[in-house]
Structures are given as C-alpha cells and as structure tokens.
Amino acid sequence: MSTSDKLIWFSGKECVHCKRIRPIVEQFQAETGKKITELEVWHSEDNAKVMRGYGDTIKKACGGDLGVPAFYNEKTGNAVCGTVTLEKLKNWAG
Amino acid sequence: MSVLKKEYDIGVKRLWRCHVCNDLHYGAAPPLLCPTCGAKNAFVQVDRDEALKIVGERGGALVTTEAIIEAWKGFAKFSEDYKLVEDAEMVSGLAEGVLANQKAHGLRYCPCRLAQGDFIQDLKLVCPCNFQVQQTYAERGECWCGLFVKREKQ
DSSP, X not given: OOOSOOEEEEEOTTOHHHHHHHHHHHHHHHHHOOOEEEEXXXXXXXXXXXXXXXXXXXXXXXXXXXXXXXXXXXXXTEEEESSOOHHHHHHHHX | OHHHHHHSOTXXXXXXXXXXXXXXXXXXXXXXXXXXXXXXXXXXXEOHHHHHHHHTTOSOOOOSHHHHHXXXXXXXXXXSSEEEOSOHHHHHHHHHHHHHHHHHHSSOBOTTBOOOSOHHHHGGGBSSOOGGGSHHHHHHSBOTTSSEEEOOOO
16 A cells, blocks of 8 residues: 555546546646546556555445546545545545 | 256356357357247357357457447347437447457456456456446446436336
C-alpha cells in the first residue's frame, strides 16, 4: 500500500462514463484547490496494480467489481464508484 | 436439467460435435436438439484438437466497431427484457473500448471494469456479460456500462 495521501481517480481510456465525469473532476479541483491524480488502468499495468491493491474497498464501493470511474482516498481509505456528483466527490475527499 | 445433472458433471465443460452437420458446442452437456440442423440426440463428445480443426479459420471475426455493434444488436433484438441503449455515441464509444481490450488483452473485456488477472474470473467481464445479475441492473435498469438497458414494459 502507498504511504502517500493522494486522492486517486481510477479511469479507463475507453470508458464512456470516465469521459463524462471529467468535467465534474475538473470542477472539483477548481472549486476546492485539491488535486485528484488520474490513473488509467486498462493501458497501464502499473496503474492496474495500484487499483487491485485497493481492490477490496473499491469492489465494495462498486457493487462487486473493479469498476471505473472509481475514486480512492488514500488518507481515509474511502472509495466511491461510478458517475458521482460533485457533492459526493467533495464528501469523499474530506 | 435434473436428468442432465444425473448424466453429466455440470461443473466441467467439454466439447461436443453434431454427428449430422458438425455443429460444435462447448458446455457441460450436449444439446438435445442441434440448433443448426435440428437433429435429436446428435452430439458426441470430441477433443479440443478435433474441434479446432473443424473450425479452422472459419466462423468470422468481429474486428471492427461496426461488426461488434451488429453482434450486440443481434444479441438484444429478441429479448423481451433488455435492449441496446438508444445513444449511438455511447454505443460506438463502448464498441471502441471492447475492441481496444480485444487487441491489447485478447478478449472483449468491459472497458468500464478492470480485469483482476484471473482468467476464469475475468471471463465474467467479457461483453456482453451476465449483466442481469448486476446491482446496477437491479437499481437503475442498466448494465455497469449502460450499454444494455431494461425494456419498458407495455
């Protein structure tokens, strides 16, 4: 497990929902000043390994699978999954 | 199915060949009726090499987004429960996604979920998956990707 406190967005390059949620992520960053690190998981095995490392929490948030888009907070250990609202993203980030 | 359970080990899939028309089936038990020629009790167990030789290079390939979308339409058109979502841009984007996964990872995995690295487990992610058991289908009436959606009942 990482020892950093990153806010991570696990995405898929060809995932339609990931494309659609990008403006919300950008709005979140603009409004809060907090950075979300995007890790694309289908084209980077390194990023996929990071996601699998947080697999239990993310699967629970996604209803059983390693879905994308998924957001993982390394500081709190919380994850949210799917097309989330700006408000939900702010709550997740803490 | 109870008769088949007694006759066959339903936990093990094998290859079967119709001795009338050489239709092939991969499953725990042979089909009672051949879906191609209609012959009854016509399937005999064969080995993998024989099956692969019968198929050879035939059977067609789905290597374009258009071909994949046609396959999805064919899959959904007779279902009374679900249909392909009526959003051409979304369908096209997801077809590009599964095609990219086919080229990079060998199978048309769902682009909206990550494979876990266990081949058998990850077969559950090949599109179309068994989406009717998913939480998103129960709650929102759509597969995880939103590609297949529940039909509105008349």
